[in-house]
Amino acid sequence: MNKKAFIFDLDGVIVDTAKYHFLAWQKIAAELGIEFTPEHNEELKGVSRVRSLDLILELGRMTASQQDKDRWLKQKNEDYLSYLVHMDQSEILPGVLHILQFLKEHHQPIALGSASKNARPILEKTGIIHYFDAIVDGNDVTNAKPDPEVFLQAARQIGATNQNAIVFEDSVAGIQAANIAGMISIGIGEAGILKEAQYNFPDFVHIDTSFIEYIIKK
Numbered sequence: 001m002n003k004k005a006f007i008f009d010l011d012g013v014i015v016d017t018a019k020y021h022f023l024a025w026q027k028i029a030a031e032l033g034i035e036f037t038p039e040h041n042e043e044l045k046g047v048s049r050v051r052s053l054d055l056i057l058e059l060g061r062m063t064a065s066q067q068d069k070d071r072w073l074k075q076k077n078e079d080y081l082s083y084l085v086h087m088d089q090s091e092i093l094p095g096v097l098h099i100l101q102f103l104k105e106h107h108q109p110i111a112l113g114s115a116s117k118n119a120r121p122i123l124e125k126t127g128i129i130h131y132f133d134a135i136v137d138g139n140d141v142t143n144a145k146p147d148p149e150v151f152l153q154a155a156r157q158i159g160a161t162n163q164n165a166i167v168f169e170d171s172v173a174g175i176q177a178a179n180i181a182g183m184i185s186i187g188i189g190e191a192g193i194l195k196e197a198q199y200n201f202p203d204f205v206h207i208d209t210s211f212i213e214y215i216i217k218k
């Protein structure tokens with residue numbers, strides 16, 4: 001059997017933190033007088049912090065000095081982290097633990113492939129860091145999704161080929177990154193938004209273990 005690598009995005013896939021990123025960005029946008037809706041936010045999902053701010057400024061047709069940008073980036077992260085202070089296992093999205101457990105029982109390598117620089121503390125707070133054989137996050141990569149760097153590094157660390165890597169993603173940029181890498185892309189969320197994914201599920205509750213078995217044998 002070929003060695004597989006199951007690569008999970010973090011925000012919006014494992015934990016329900018996408019809403020906190022949105023709230024924190026919305027606050028910055030409001031201060032700048034820029035209208036920022038959930039539809040706009042879809043383009044920010046999976047995208048690095050620095051690139052996200054640039055997209056918001058583009059939306060408001062604004063330019064800013066590096067000094068101002070650094071201040072807003074700091075402010076955004078402080079605000080975001082304030083939502084995570086009391087974070088625990090209850091923030092893990094439904095069905096995720098069941099799949100992680102199933103993969104472990106079937107001796108499948110598991111990796112994290114996230115754009116976030118806050119990934120490790122989140123995995124620790126939620127008590128699931130021990131499931132991961134490799135963790136690649138925003139501190140390890142120079143190119144943000146849709147560049148496949150984060151997933152390529154994760155597969156390499158596990159020793160799997162790209163063709164044998166399976167990526168769970170909730171963002172358009174992340175699905176594109178997985179596809180560019182030649183990996184199997186699984187969209188978690190609205191199929192209408194994640195149109196480019198090879199498989200779509202609304203959430204992990206809808207992923208049957210027989211589907212995982214099929215992917216392992218594929």
Ligand code: BG6
Nearest residue numbers: 011021045046049115116117118
């Ligand atoms: C991604 C999120 O996982 O991480 C983005 O989808 C976020 O919304 C990005 O901007 C960077 O996260 P952080 O925690 O480093 O600001």
Ligand code: MG
Nearest residue numbers: 009011012170
């Ligand atoms: Mg995500």
